[in-house]
Each structure stands twice: as C-alpha cells, then as structure tokens.
Amino acid sequence: MKQRIVMKFGGTSVGSANAIRKVVAIIQNNKSLDYEIAIVVSAAVGITDLLNLCISQALGVENGNYSITLSIIKGRLQEIAEKLLRLKPDKENFFDILNKFLEEALDDCKKVKGNAENLPEIKDRILSIGERAQIYLVSSALNQSGLESVPLQASDFIITNNSFLEATPLQPITNEKIKERLEPFLLKGIIPVISGFIGSTSDGKLTTLGRGGSDFSAAIIAAGLDANEVWIWTDVDGMMTTDPSLITNTRLVTEISYKEVYDLAFFGARVLHPKTIQPLEGKKIPIQIKNTFKEKNQGTHIHLSVKNSKRNLKAVTGIKRVSILSLRKRRNEDMGTVVSLVETALANSNIHLLGVFQDINKDTTFLAISQIVSDVDLSEFEKKLGEHLPGRNFPRLQHRPSQTLVTAVGHLIQKNPLLSAKLKITLENAGVVIQADAYRNTENSLSFLISEQDHLKAIQQLHNEVLSHA
Numbered sequence: 001m002k003q004r005i006v007m008k009f010g011g012t013s014v015g016s017a018n019a020i021r022k023v024v025a026i027i028q029n030n031k032s033l034d035y036e037i038a039i040v041v042s043a044a045v046g047i048t049d050l051l052n053l054c055i056s057q058a059l060g061v062e063n064g065n066y067s068i069t070l071s072i073i074k075g076r077l078q079e080i081a082e083k084l085l086r087l088k089p090d091k092e093n094f095f096d097i098l099n100k101f102l103e104e105a106l107d108d109c110k111k112v113k114g115n116a117e118n119l120p121e122i123k124d125r126i127l128s129i130g131e132r133a134q135i136y137l138v139s140s141a142l143n144q145s146g147l148e149s150v151p152l153q154a155s156d157f158i159i160t161n162n163s164f165l166e167a168t169p170l171q172p173i174t175n176e177k178i179k180e181r182l183e184p185f186l187l188k189g190i191i192p193v194i195s196g197f198i199g200s201t202s203d204g205k206l207t208t209l210g211r212g213g214s215d216f217s218a219a220i221i222a223a224g225l226d227a228n229e230v231w232i233w234t235d236v237d238g239m240m241t242t243d244p245s246l247i248t249n250t251r252l253v254t255e256i257s258y259k260e261v262y263d264l265a266f267f268g269a270r271v272l273h274p275k276t277i278q279p280l281e282g283k284k285i286p287i288q289i290k291n292t293f294k295e296k297n298q299g300t301h302i303h304l305s306v307k308n309s310k311r312n313l314k315a316v317t318g319i320k321r322v323s324i325l326s327l328r329k330r331r332n333e334d335m336g337t338v339v340s341l342v343e344t345a346l347a348n349s350n351i352h353l354l355g356v357f358q359d360i361n362k363d364t365t366f367l368a369i370s371q372i373v374s375d376v377d378l379s380e381f382e383k384k385l386g387e388h389l390p391g392r393n394f395p396r397l398q399h400r401p402s403q404t405l406v407t408a409v410g411h412l413i414q415k416n417p418l419l420s421a422k423l424k425i426t427l428e429n430a431g432v433v434i435q436a437d438a439y440r441n442t443e444n445s446l447s448f449l450i451s452e453q454d455h456l457k458a459i460q461q462l463h464n465e466v467l468s469h470a
Helices: 017-031 047-059 066-084 088-112 116-127 129-144 173-187 214-225 258-266 274-281 335-348 375-388 417-429 452-469
Strands: 004-009 036-041 149-152 191-195 198-200 206-208 229-234 255-257 287-291 300-303 315-320 323-328 353-358 364-369 403-409 434-438 445-451
Touching: 004 017, 004 214, 017 036, 017 066, 017 129, 036 129, 036 173, 036 214, 047 066, 047 088, 047 116, 047 129, 066 088, 066 129, 088 116, 088 129, 116 129, 116 206, 129 149, 129 191, 149 173, 173 191, 173 214, 191 214, 214 229, 214 274, 255 258, 258 274, 258 300, 258 315, 258 403, 315 452, 323 335, 335 353, 335 364, 335 375, 353 445, 403 452, 417 434, 417 445, 417 452, 445 452
Parallel strands: 004 036, 004 229, 036 191, 149 191, 229 287, 255 300
Antiparallel strands: 198 206, 287 300, 315 403, 323 364, 353 364, 353 434, 403 445, 434 445
8 A cells, every 4th residue: 555645845945936936846756666646835935924914014013014014925926936846837927926926915915904803814815825825836836747737725735723823623524625625636646736824614704823824734634645754854963962053062852752742842942733633533643854955864753642751851942031920828718720711711711821830939820922922812811710700800911022831841850850840940949040840740851941041041051951861
C-alpha cells in the first residue's frame, strides 16, 4: 500500500523562484518513492503582513495608501512568476488570476471603514489573498517540471464555524468533503496543491484559521485523508531547545511527543500552530518538521510517545507582553470555583487564557492572556462574568508590559516536584524575581510569571537546565 503524505510548505519555502524550485525538487524526490502526496502552501513570505497593512491603512490606523501596498504585493508575486515560469501562457494565466484576487482585495479595502459589524469577515477575505494566489504559482511550477498537479482552494472542503479570523473546522463534514474532493486526485497520481490558512462557513463565507494556520490546515487534511504522516517544511531544522534568536547554544529536539509540542506552541514557540496537534493525535498521525533548504538534515519527529520519554526537560519558551487579571481571595471563598467561573467567562468572550498563577501568599490569583484586550472584548467579558458571579467585583483586565511568561516543557514535569523546585531555585539564585508560580499548567509544562527585564536571563537559566538533562 502506498504511503500517503501531506506536506506543508511555509512562507519562506515558497517566497522566491529559487525556493519554489527547491520545493519542486523535494516533491520530485519523494514522488519517485511512489508516495501519494498532497501539499498545503502558505502565502509567500511577507505577503500576509502587507495584506494586514492594507487593512490598517484602510482603517486609517497606519499611514499610507492601501492601493499602493496592493501594487507592491502584485509586483512581488509577478517577479517570482517571471523568474519561475518558463512558458508565456503560464505567466499570463497567473497574472490574470492574481489581478482578479487583488481587485477583490481592493474592493474589500474600500468596505473596511465604517463597517464594524462585518469587519472580521472582510478581513478574512483580504488576509487570505496570499494563499489563494500562491497555489496557482506552485501548481504551475510543478506542472512545468512534469509533475501533474491541480490547484485547490481549501474553502471548498474545510467547513468551519463563523468565528471569523480564527475559525474552527466542523467535523465530520470536513472529513467527508476532504475525502470526496482530494482522494480521487491522489489515486490518479495527481498532486493537489491546497491553500493553507483558509476554510469557509456552511453558507460559503470565507474564513481563516488564525495566524500561522497553514500548519493546522495540513493537519486537518491529513486527518481527513487518513494520511501516514504530515511533513512541515520550513526554514529551520526543526524544534530547538529554545529560540535560537535569543540563545546561541540551542540544540535540535529530534523527538518529542504531541502533548509536549502542544505546550511549546501554546506557550510561545513559533515552529507550529498550537492547534496542529489536535486533528492528528487521535489518529496517531506523526509529524516531521524538516528544513526545505537542508533536506537531508534530521529534523524533528513528533508522535504519540517517544523513546527518550524519561528525559524530563525538552525545551524552554516564553511570551512577552502578558496581560493580567488579578483576583484577590475573599474570606471563606473557594478560589478554585471562582477561577473556573472566570475561565468560562473568558472562553465565552473569545479571550484565550495562557495560565493561572498564584502569588507566594496564595491569596491572589493571576490569569494571564497573551493579547491586549479591546474595550469591546473587555465589556463582553465583564458581562459574562457578572452572569456567573453576581455581586462579585473584579479589577479591570490590564495590559502590563513589564510582565512576561517563561515556560519549561518536558515529560511529566508537573509530577516531578524535585525538578519543579530546582527550576524555581535556579531562577531565584540568578536574581530572577518570580511574581507568581503556575497554579495549574498541563502535566508537561511549568510556567513562571516574571518581570520582562528578567526575560532573557530566565530563558538562559532554564535552558542551561534543559541542556543538563539532554
């Protein structure tokens, strides 16, 4: 039976003519092994940022003219096509497709201002232009190399709820549509080239899966196709023990479990979208993270359980600019019940909780979130909270830029009190002031709330501990 592989190529992997040629070579090499291959592509590097800038310019938040920014996008993608595609008809076809998408984006930019009710939906249409256009460029490159491929919009088969900007796929209809639309191509040896990051509601409105959602797209498609593996192609060798831009002596994590990777992604590591694990874990579909530009490097293997599971520490990550809601305990109040109700209110208001922490005296609980909450979201949260806890007053959720979150991740770290204590003492001995400990993390992660000025020092100290456990 043939191996079925879903490959996802990130923005740097499809960001230039030479990079796309490398993608074609990778697919040729693996197609020669008689694999059935479906590929998911991101927008070319920088394109989504420019589309986001267009939205800000249309809203008047950023200086500049969105029509000029759209022209810059057009120029970049046309330049790639000119260098990549040999035949004039292929170039002209791509230029026509690109022009249609950019005209759509221009029309939507005109609708942005003064349309608050539909703004998330309009944003999704604009932000998805990069992926929607890129599949035609990559598919054309594959076809001219002799590999038969077909460009497909994921919005035709990934069906989501209507939570625009961060939609959730609806099962099992998405699996049914994926099987129905994609499997016939695979069985004929044709390579589907699929737009990452996007889906659509049941009534056909385009949605996006959140920033970095192309990883999630690949996982959804792999689950729908019952693939053997997912390969995430990027511009780094794989998961590292911490952010290489902060620490120079990082090492490759060659093997790691689903749960550990989820925690790393959730608490700030940028290699994978946090939701990528969810569709794959139940079907035990492993993930390989590989370097597009160093194809023969080992990479990182992510699966259900790992051989080195007794290694207690795998990696360290961090998130700066954490916003905090502080809850001070009242007499005879069960703080656990209060925290659970607050968590429910946060979730109902689409405010994503990072962690729950307690100060040394255990009388104040802090709830940490990563985003700066708008007044609209905050008002909605307070309304929801009032429904659960009538008569209970809370201080306003405040953005405190001087606070940050650092997290150590490893196998069952929470069940090793000696290791947890050692990590805390290591930070304190280095002069890091721990403002609060994790009150409730997952079993594979331990977080500390600290001052932002100690962020790098804390990462360094915890990373030294990771290396000592390697």
